[in-house]
Amino acid sequence: MDTNNLYQSNNNMMTPSTNAGGVFGYDVEEKKKEIEKITQEVREELMNKWKKTYANAQIFPAAIESMHPEAVDFLLNFKLVSVYDAIAKQAGLDSVGRNFLPEIVWQIAQSKNWNALDQMLEEKIQLVHSVHVMVANLLQENIVSKIKVLSEKPYAKKIVSSSGVSKKEVQLAIADALLKYPEIAQQIVTSESIKLQFSPILMRPSIKNWISDFHGAMGAGKHSPIDRGNFLFHSENAKKLNAIDRQKLGMILKSLDEQTPLKIDEHGPAVVFEVVPTAKNEQIQLPANNQMIQSEDVLPERDVFASRSLPEREISVPKIPTAIAPKAPIKEPVSMSEKAESFFSVPNSKPPIGSEHFNEQKVVEVEKKEIPLPKEIFAPANVQAPIQNIATISPATAVRTVEQQSVQKTPISQPSVEKNPAAPTQNDPNFMSDDMLYQMMQERAQKNVVKSKNNLSGKISFSSPQKFAVEKEKKSVMGKPVAAPVQKQPEQKQTVQAHPDPKQSMLKTASINSQKSSPFHIKPSSGSYVHNLSEPKVEKNMVDLRG
Amino acid sequence: MNDNYSDNILNEFVIPHIAFPQDTIQQKKILAWHIVSLKKEDLLFSSAFAFSYQGLIAGINTVQIEYFAKNATISQKKELLISMLADYRMKEVFEIAKLMDDDMGENISQNQQRVKNVQRYVFDNLPVFQF
Numbered sequence: 001m002d003t004n005n006l007y008q009s010n011n012n013m014m015t016p017s018t019n020a021g022g023v024f025g026y027d028v029e030e031k032k033k034e035i036e037k038i039t040q041e042v043r044e045e046l047m048n049k050w051k052k053t054y055a056n057a058q059i060f061p062a063a064i065e066s067m068h069p070e071a072v073d074f075l076l077n078f079k080l081v082s083v084y085d086a087i088a089k090q091a092g093l094d095s096v097g098r099n100f101l102p103e104i105v106w107q108i109a110q111s112k113n114w115n116a117l118d119q120m121l122e123e124k125i126q127l128v129h130s131v132h133v134m135v136a137n138l139l140q141e142n143i144v145s146k147i148k149v150l151s152e153k154p155y156a157k158k159i160v161s162s163s164g165v166s167k168k169e170v171q172l173a174i175a176d177a178l179l180k181y182p183e184i185a186q187q188i189v190t191s192e193s194i195k196l197q198f199s200p201i202l203m204r205p206s207i208k209n210w211i212s213d214f215h216g217a218m219g220a221g222k223h224s225p226i227d228r229g230n231f232l233f234h235s236e237n238a239k240k241l242n243a244i245d246r247q248k249l250g251m252i253l254k255s256l257d258e259q260t261p262l263k264i265d266e267h268g269p270a271v272v273f274e275v276v277p278t279a280k281n282e283q284i285q286l287p288a289n290n291q292m293i294q295s296e297d298v299l300p301e302r303d304v305f306a307s308r309s310l311p312e313r314e315i316s317v318p319k320i321p322t323a324i325a326p327k328a329p330i331k332e333p334v335s336m337s338e339k340a341e342s343f344f345s346v347p348n349s350k351p352p353i354g355s356e357h358f359n360e361q362k363v364v365e366v367e368k369k370e371i372p373l374p375k376e377i378f379a380p381a382n383v384q385a386p387i388q389n390i391a392t393i394s395p396a397t398a399v400r401t402v403e404q405q406s407v408q409k410t411p412i413s414q415p416s417v418e419k420n421p422a423a424p425t426q427n428d429p430n431f432m433s434d435d436m437l438y439q440m441m442q443e444r445a446q447k448n449v450v451k452s453k454n455n456l457s458g459k460i461s462f463s464s465p466q467k468f469a470v471e472k473e474k475k476s477v478m479g480k481p482v483a484a485p486v487q488k489q490p491e492q493k494q495t496v497q498a499h500p501d502p503k504q505s506m507l508k509t510a511s512i513n514s515q516k517s518s519p520f521h522i523k524p525s526s527g528s529y530v531h532n533l534s535e536p537k538v539e540k541n542m543v544d545l546r547g
Numbered sequence: 548m549n550d551n552y553s554d555n556i557l558n559e560f561v562i563p564h565i566a567f568p569q570d571t572i573q574q575k576k577i578l579a580w581h582i583v584s585l586k587k588e589d590l591l592f593s594s595a596f597a598f599s600y601q602g603l604i605a606g607i608n609t610v611q612i613e614y615f616a617k618n619a620t621i622s623q624k625k626e627l628l629i630s631m632l633a634d635y636r637m638k639e640v641f642e643i644a645k646l647m648d649d650d651m652g653e654n655i656s657q658n659q660q661r662v663k664n665v666q667r668y669v670f671d672n673l674p675v676f677q678f
Contacts, residue, residue, distance in 0.1 A: 034552075035552060035556075038552045038553050038556060039556050041553070042553055042556045042557050042560065043560070043586075043588075043589065046557070046560055046561070046592045047588060047592075050591060050592060054620055057620050057621070058620075058621055059617070059618060059619070059620065059621075060675060061674065061675070061677065061678055063674070064674055064675060072617075072675075073617065075672070076613060076616050076617055076672055076675065077613070078609050078610075078612070078613045078664075078668055080671065081664060081667055081668050081671055084671065099670065099671075102670075102671035102672065102673075103673070106672075106673075106674050110674070
């Protein structure tokens, strides 16, 4: 066997790599490059992961976190080590004295007590006065003055979010912020919807709407803290707020009046609320309320809940009177191009002519005008109790109160749809589509308006079969013609006719009462044992049932 | 092959005190040389526990410590400060630095001075490391 041939054949079998460094195909330079490349890849990967993991991790203690970042950067410059060394050398300080210098500087920087340098030096380092002055001057010139300048600079705090996108915060008064970022006007401040002064529907608790409400209640212009306090605690909308929401609203209003800066996240853009926890509000949930709802993505109520993972309470529009509920979702007539000046003007709640809100307002106005007039009101079953009480007071007052209640309660209460077990989905509002429900509400609203127009006879009818003593007496007085044959009135229909002169009717009733023995006459209505019992004795208001 | 490389490199970044054995002072010196060669950002990848190893502290340079002070997490800073305040650890750190100087040649105290400066920087800026 020829070994040379074998070697050659083996040699031929080995396929040297390109740029081969030899017969074994191993090139050190190439491997170095390859490792460098891998190292770079690993480094980048680690850096990305690190940024994500420690995006908002605490880096400094709270005291330093509150300092100006540029001042902190300056203080953490490694060159300062040699500056301190140089000052110590110049002043003849030992290592202990030298080590006090950075401590003093940090204290001054944190407390921002720029004039306390001399005092601190005297307290910490025991030296001759002239040396004190020299050290103070050197520190002032080289370090303290620079920190002071940096600390007083306005700054934008950068926060890196978990997604790696940096957040930039600026400090602006709310008026300036609204001018710069009009979207902020739509930011939700509180959790519950609010009722504006001249608006029939409930509005979103956005910054713009709250400012409108504030100006509507307290007038435009500057307000004192007492005025703001009054608004925050006594206004119709603000008195319902919880402590956190009130604090947030207070910040907005204070900034509006006193131009105090608020933190604005430029990437939102949104106002960043820093609510101070108090004993009352232990649980603080800021981010939820900081969520923005853009006016352009106004969706139907259900879609709003589905599309945004906000808690329902946040944007739950309280029950709008169904009779006047708009078919379309609640829309604010707000355009993003609207100028910020409009926020500070007295709100004009009238929607523009031609908009759907304009028609809704018309309907409400019609109802408000026409409903108070009727004297016969058909109240729903769930408003019986207050109406019964009304019967005891003067009819005029009763009519007025019933009107108010019908206006307030009738629309809120669900329409009394007759239940048909055969077709539950046809008339049941729970199973009806929005369109059908809306049509039904519209029809009912129209019917109510027509009814209220027609029912001007001055009769008040109650659906309750129960009667008070006063009602019975009234009925007996009214239906007591001296000689005329008594017309049998159907018992089902119980009407109380308002006397033309309420005073006279009351006097009459009183005189009848005095003539009668007692209005509280108890008589068993049914039962076989009743026949065996004799009539109870009635003395004044005492009833003797012993027989 | 590439996977092995990348794993090793990853370990050297994240757990250098394990990737480089730390049984003898010579091994500690090797870790110190590795740390000195790192970029300033790379030191942040090390686990907090790594800062309790003398070899790692002996390798920290001035650029790295400044970046570390400005960007490291609480746990990393805490661990470094604990090590810096422990005399017995710092004694060994200086020994490692001396060995490094010896590697560079005679009468060289470059690494010892570096460690001293790093320690002084940490003590000067104690409010940043104290939590």
